[in-house]
Amino acid sequence: MTNASTSPGSSPSPNMGVFFDVEFTQELRQQMLKFALLQVRDEQLAEDAVQEAMISAYQNIDRFARQAALKTWVFSILKNKVIDLLRKEKRHTAASQLEEGPNINGEALIDALFTENGHWQKSERPRKWDDPDHGVENEHFWRVFDACLNALPEKYGRLFMMREFLEMETSEICYNEELTITNLNVTLYRARLRLRECLEDNWYAAEPTS
Amino acid sequence: MNCKQATQLLSEKLDRPLNAKEKVSLGVHTTICVSCRRFSHQVEELRTISKRYVEESKSE
Structure with missing residues (x-):
């Protein structure tokens, strides 16, 4: 081209x-x-x-x-x-396959983050994020964010971006992706859990790289 | 309500209006749970960051 x-x-x-x-x-x-x-x-x-x-x-x-x-x-x-x-776009891959990614996802993710009675595992408790301005304008932050997006399983990334980047309504996403609303809610929840954790580990809690 | 349920609702809150009962239980839980309060702030922050990401693509 x-x-x-x-x-x-x-x-x-x-x-x-x-x-x-x-x-x-x-x-x-x-x-x-x-x-x-x-x-x-x-x-x-x-x-x-x-x-x-x-x-x-x-x-x-x-x-x-x-x-x-x-x-x-x-x-x-x-x-x-x-x-x-x-x-x-028609999806040729079974949705379950698309949940696979470089890190733990799906039920295993939930099990790793929470104890049996549904409380945060001590080591997984969200930490305080510094002032959001802390570096959000910074190029390095966007590299970390890109990497975290790319590390999401395809299904998570796709639905997350439809919702948050393209700002599509949930009903439209469900219709388009042939998903139930419950399924969409659960997937967005897991995507946010993964993304939140990835940003925390690699940016907010990481050593400053000055 | 435990943290697993609370965090799921905090995520859903960004995608649908919660009903009165959900709001109350969530309110009670986040009042006593600092981790879930942080989670709440952070998923909202993810939304802000995403908007900025799209903006940033335009203005880099």
Whole structure:
């Protein structure tokens, strides 16, 4: 696939400048691709979604006087494309398989975190997280967050991102994924347990890396 | 209510409105349980972080 190229011949609109900024365009593409790939784990489909979003931005170029406005707009297009892709995508893998991941998950996770009578295991009790500003703006934090997302079993990551990144309603996710609401609630719960723990272990409770 | 049940409800609270009975039991539990209070704050923080993550993708 080639980068979106601006068509020669037609008289360029006054705002075309944002697309002639090669560095800006390439960087934007990379950011979009990263965002799409996280959720659509098929490189070709993700590329296509990014491409389509870029093309619609190009077609509506007159609306954008500033790069920031274009970015916001192109990302909302991309978000909708990702939702469409997730809607269309048929799952070939049994849901149970998708719960597997590099760490313990499912019932085993719950058993590891809580005692038999349902209280937190002493070693697993949530610790106090420092002020959220502590590094949330920081690049290293986002690397840790990425790694934690990627460490989630596919099913957890997918449903978590549908809910929290794409802000889909639970009824829509259930319909789309052919899940009962109970099943969705349990999966989101487990995803949050895993993610919370991963962030705590690798960021909030980790040694500062100054 | 124990911590396992409380944490599940604290997660569900982000996805559906809790009923009155659930709210009361949860309120009682989190009043006495510091770990679940922290958990509550942290799952909400996960939501904030996720929103920022999407924002960050746009503005990096």
